[in-house]
Amino acid sequence: MTFPSSNLSIKTPTVSEKLQPSTKKRPRAITEPAIPEYLQRVYWWAYLHPNAVRLFEREWLVNLILWGNYSRLRDAALAELGATIQINLLQVACVYGDFTLRIAERLQQPGTLGVVDVASIQLANLRAKLPAASTAILHQQDSSALKFADASFDAVLLFFLLHEQPEAVRRNTLAEAMRVTRPGGRIIIVDYHNPKRRNPLRYLMKMVLTALEPFARDLWRHEISHFLPATNTPAALVKTTYFGDLYQKVVITKSA
Ligand SMILES: C[S@@+](CC[C@H](N)C(=O)[O-])C[C@H]1O[C@@H](n2cnc3c(N)ncnc32)[C@H](O)[C@@H]1O
Numbered sequence: 001m002t003f004p005s006s007n008l009s010i011k012t013p014t015v016s017e018k019l020q021p022s023t024k025k026r027p028r029a030i031t032e033p034a035i036p037e038y039l040q041r042v043y044w045w046a047y048l049h050p051n052a053v054r055l056f057e058r059e060w061l062v063n064l065i066l067w068g069n070y071s072r073l074r075d076a077a078l079a080e081l082g083a084t085i086q087i088n089l090l091q092v093a094c095v096y097g098d099f100t101l102r103i104a105e106r107l108q109q110p111g112t113l114g115v116v117d118v119a120s121i122q123l124a125n126l127r128a129k130l131p132a133a134s135t136a137i138l139h140q141q142d143s144s145a146l147k148f149a150d151a152s153f154d155a156v157l158l159f160f161l162l163h164e165q166p167e168a169v170r171r172n173t174l175a176e177a178m179r180v181t182r183p184g185g186r187i188i189i190v191d192y193h194n195p196k197r198r199n200p201l202r203y204l205m206k207m208v209l210t211a212l213e214p215f216a217r218d219l220w221r222h223e224i225s226h227f228l229p230a231t232n233t234p235a236a237l238v239k240t241t242y243f244g245d246l247y248q249k250v251v252i253t254k255s256a
Contacts, residue, residue, distance in 0.1 A: 069247060074098075076249050089153060104136055120140055154185045163191050174229065178232050184254060186253050192220070192246065
């Protein structure tokens with residue numbers, strides 16, 4: 001299957017490019033999406049700075065940030081896809097750790113895997129993690145304005161992306177995920193959720209998220225369905241919560 005998209009390949013610099021002074025910027029390809037304002041302002045330290053990738057690309061650290069729930073949440077998302085993946089799957093946004101590797105391991109013909117991220121550094125990091133023989137196609141695109149045709153995928157994955165986006169961007173990301181999913185296909189979301197009042201981490205997480213992740217508590221205030229496009233009522237929406245409701249998995253089936 002081919003996707004009518006702007007696939008910006010991850011290029012190795014030529015010798016002359018390597019020899020250019022570091023102050024000289026290479027011109028950006030016309031189709032390269034701009035890094036969103038919120039990503040530069042709020043999350044530069046986590047995703048855009050070269051040291052960010054060096055620091056955070058450690059599974060134990062990602063697991064610590066998720067209070068030991070990384071593998072549980074990763075496996076909850078993977079369980080929706082089954083032991084073998086033979087569908088056209090899109091993962092929207094790269095993820096630290098082995099999430100994409102686990103998906104790639106399950107991929108079997110005629111299944112395909114596309115991964116979108118707006119940051120070239122994240123796509124390069126993912127390419128380096130994937131085995132050379134991996135057939136995954138990496139696309140430098142903005143989740144809120146995907147370049148794929150309608151109904152290109154059987155399923156779309158959003159793993160801890162929505163809480164990082166301002167509401168308007170989050171709404172567009174969900175609308176785009178719905179648009180590129182085929183009728184009857186699924187959107188699988190794993191993200192934060194409003195923890196139970198008796199969850200002992202509730203007040204600590206409130207402080208942490210307020211300080212570091214200014215849009216995250218939108219997902220405490222509203223269900224994911226609140227951000228879905230009004231024009232596209234899902235056929236089904238199933239929510240499962242984890243760890244005293246601090247996390248949620250939402251599986252949306254697009255109406256046929
Ligand atoms: C999936 S989220 C968070 C994942 C999780 N915290 C982890 O373990 O990595 C982080 C990724 O989302 C990407 N991202 C953020 N906004 C985006 C957008 N509008 N379009 C595409 N990718 C985006 C960032 O570049 C980053 O690679």
